[in-house]
Amino acid sequence: KLPPGPKGHWLFGNAFQVPLRNPWEWFQTVGIQLNSEIISLDMFGKPMIVVNSQAAADELFGRRSTNFADRPTFPMINDLMGFDWNIAFMKYGERWKARRAIFRKTFQPPAIYDYKPNIERGARTLLKLLFEKPEDFPRWIRHSIGVIILSSTHGIDVRMDHDPYMDAAEKSTDALSHAITPGAFLVDSIPLLKYVPDWFPGAGFKIKAKEWKKAATRAPQITFDYAKGEIERGTNKPSVVSRYLKDLEENGTWSKEQEDAVRDASGVMVFAGTESAASSISTFLLAMVLHPEKQKKAQEAIDVAIGQERLPDFSDEGKIPYIEALSREVLRWRPVAPTGVPHYTNKPDHYQGYYIPANCLVIGNSWAILHDSAVYGADADDFNPDRFMTNGELNKDMPDVKATFGFGRRACAGQYMAELSLFMIAASILAVFDIKKPLDENGNEITPSDQYETGGILHPTPFKCRIIPRNDKAATLL
Numbered sequence: 001k002l003p004p005g006p007k008g009h010w011l012f013g014n015a016f017q018v019p020l021r022n023p024w025e026w027f028q029t030v031g032i033q034l035n036s037e038i039i040s041l042d043m044f045g046k047p048m049i050v051v052n053s054q055a056a057a058d059e060l061f062g063r064r065s066t067n068f069a070d071r072p073t074f075p076m077i078n079d080l081m082g083f084d085w086n087i088a089f090m091k092y093g094e095r096w097k098a099r100r101a102i103f104r105k106t107f108q109p110p111a112i113y114d115y116k117p118n119i120e121r122g123a124r125t126l127l128k129l130l131f132e133k134p135e136d137f138p139r140w141i142r143h144s145i146g147v148i149i150l151s152s153t154h155g156i157d158v159r160m161d162h163d164p165y166m167d168a169a170e171k172s173t174d175a176l177s178h179a180i181t182p183g184a185f186l187v188d189s190i191p192l193l194k195y196v197p198d199w200f201p202g203a204g205f206k207i208k209a210k211e212w213k214k215a216a217t218r219a220p221q222i223t224f225d226y227a228k229g230e231i232e233r234g235t236n237k238p239s240v241v242s243r244y245l246k247d248l249e250e251n252g253t254w255s256k257e258q259e260d261a262v263r264d265a266s267g268v269m270v271f272a273g274t275e276s277a278a279s280s281i282s283t284f285l286l287a288m289v290l291h292p293e294k295q296k297k298a299q300e301a302i303d304v305a306i307g308q309e310r311l312p313d314f315s316d317e318g319k320i321p322y323i324e325a326l327s328r329e330v331l332r333w334r335p336v337a338p339t340g341v342p343h344y345t346n347k348p349d350h351y352q353g354y355y356i357p358a359n360c361l362v363i364g365n366s367w368a369i370l371h372d373s374a375v376y377g378a379d380a381d382d383f384n385p386d387r388f389m390t391n392g393e394l395n396k397d398m399p400d401v402k403a404t405f406g407f408g409r410r411a412c413a414g415q416y417m418a419e420l421s422l423f424m425i426a427a428s429i430l431a432v433f434d435i436k437k438p439l440d441e442n443g444n445e446i447t448p449s450d451q452y453e454t455g456g457i458l459h460p461t462p463f464k465c466r467i468i469p470r471n472d473k474a475a476t477l478l
C-alpha cells in the first residue's frame with residue numbers, strides 16, 4: 001500500500017488541498033498528523049510522495065540513489081521554453097552526467113578554491129556599495145553575487161549598470177518564474193497541449209513561450225561566446241570556461257558535444273547560482289535586523305578572532321566558528337528552496353512497508369527536515385545560531401544542514417560556492433557594519449516583518465534596514 005495521505009476529492013484527489021502558500025509546511029503538518037516520515041498525495045489520480053525526514057531521505061535519495069535521481073519531464077519548461085540546457089530540469093542520463101561532471105571538476109574542492117579571490121572581491125565590492133548607498137542593499141546583493149559568479153564562471157567583469165550578461169540572466173530567470181507559477185500552465189499536467197497549434201483559442205501559452213524561449217536560450221549562449229572570444233583574443237581571465245576548454249585542447253578531447261556541455265554547465269552556474277545565493281544573503285540581513293543580540297555576538301566573535309585592523313579573508317576560515325554557526329542557521333531557518341526540484345522514480349520501490357510506484361514524483365521536503373523539533377528542539381522555528389555551538393566551538397553532535405541543498409545525486413551542484421560566499425559576505429558585513437531596524441517618522445525603531453514571498457525560491461518580503469559603519473575605523477578599511 002502507498003504511504004499514508006490525507007483523504008482527497010474523488011476526482012481531483014488532494015490537488016486542490018495543497019496550499020499555494022508554503023506547501024512545505026502543510027506537507028510537514030500532514031506527516032506529523034499521520035505519524036509517518038513519508039506521505040503520499042493523490043494529484044489528479046497520480047500519486048506524489050513527500051519525504052519529510054532525514055532518515056528517509058538518506059535511505060531513498062542516498063542509498064537507493066539510482067532510482068531516485070531522475071526528474072519528471074517538464075514539457076513547458078524544457079520543450080516549449082527552451083530550458084533543456086539546464087541540468088536542474090534534465091532527465092537523469094548521459095547529457096546530465098556530462099554536464100554534472102563539469103561541476104564536479106570545477107566547482108567542488110579543491111578546484112573551487114581557485115575562485116576564493118573572486119569571492120573576497122565580491123564581498124568587498126558589496127561593502128563599498130553598502131557604505132555609499134545602504135538603502136539600495138537588495139540591488140547591491142544581486143550585483144556582488146553577480147561579480148562573484150560571472151567572474152568565476154566566464155571571467156566577466158560585471159558592469160555596475162545594465163550589464164548585458166546579468167540582464168540576460170535575469171530575463172531568463174524571469175521567464176522561468178512565469179512557468180513555475182502554480183497552476184499557470186496546464187501544459188505540464190497535460191503534455192499533449194504542447195501540440196496545439198498557435199492559432200487555437202486559449203493557446204496563448206505557446207505564444208508567450210516563444211518570447212520566453214528567446215530569453216532562456218540567449219543567456220548561456222552570449223556569456224559563453226564572450227568567454228570563448230576572450231580566449232581566442234588571448235585576453236581571457238582564468239574561469240571555469242577558460243580552464244575547461246584549455247584542458248580539452250591539451251588532452252586532445254575537444255568536441256562540439258563537450259563544448260556544448262561547458263556552455264550549458266557554466267550557464268547553469270549563473271542561472272541557478274545568482275538568485276539562490278542572493279536569497280541566502282537577504283535572509284542573513286533580515287535575521288541580523290530581527291536578532292540584534294545574535295548580531296552582537298557574531299561581531300564580538302570576529303573581533304576576537306581577527307581584530308578590527310583588517311577585513312576578513314579566507315585565511316580566517318575555521319577561526320570564527322560563530323560565523324559558521326550563523327551561516328548554517330541562515331540556511332536552516334529559511335531554506336532557499338524548501339522543496340527543491342522534484343525527483344522521479346524509474347522503478348517501483350518500498351520503504352517501511354509502503355509501496356512507491358515507478359514513474360512517481362518524489363519531493364524532498366527540506367523544510368520539514370530542517371524544522372524537525374525532534375532534532376532542533378521546541379525552538380526549531382526560531383533563528384538561533386547558538387544551537388550549533390558548544391563551549392565556543394561548533395557542536396559536532398549537531399547534524400549539518402545539508403538538506404538545504406537537496407538530496408542524493410541531484411543535490412545542489414553549487415553548494416560549495418554558496419557556502420563560501422555566504423561565509424565571506426556575512427563575516428565581511430559584520431566586521432564593518434551594524435545592521436539596525438529602520439526608523440519611523442518619529443525616530444522610533446520599527447521591526448520589519450519576518451514574512452517571506454512564496455515561490456520556487458524563498459525571498460524575504462522586501463524590508464528596510466539601516467546599515468551603518470560600526471565605528472570610524474571600520475569605514476577606513478573599505
Ligand code: HEM
Binds near residue numbers: 277335342364406
Ligand atoms: C544558498 C544557496 C543555494 C541553495 C540553498 C541551493 C539549493 C538547491 C536545491 C535544494 C537544489 C535541488 C536539489 C534536489 O533536486 O534534490 C539545487 C539544485 C541545483 N543547484 Fe543549488 N542552491 C544554492 C546555490 C547554488 C549555486 C551558487 C549554484 C551554482 C553556481 C547552484 C547550482 C545548482 C544546480 C546546477 C542544481 C541542479 C542539480 C541537478 O539537478 O543535478 N546552486 N540547489
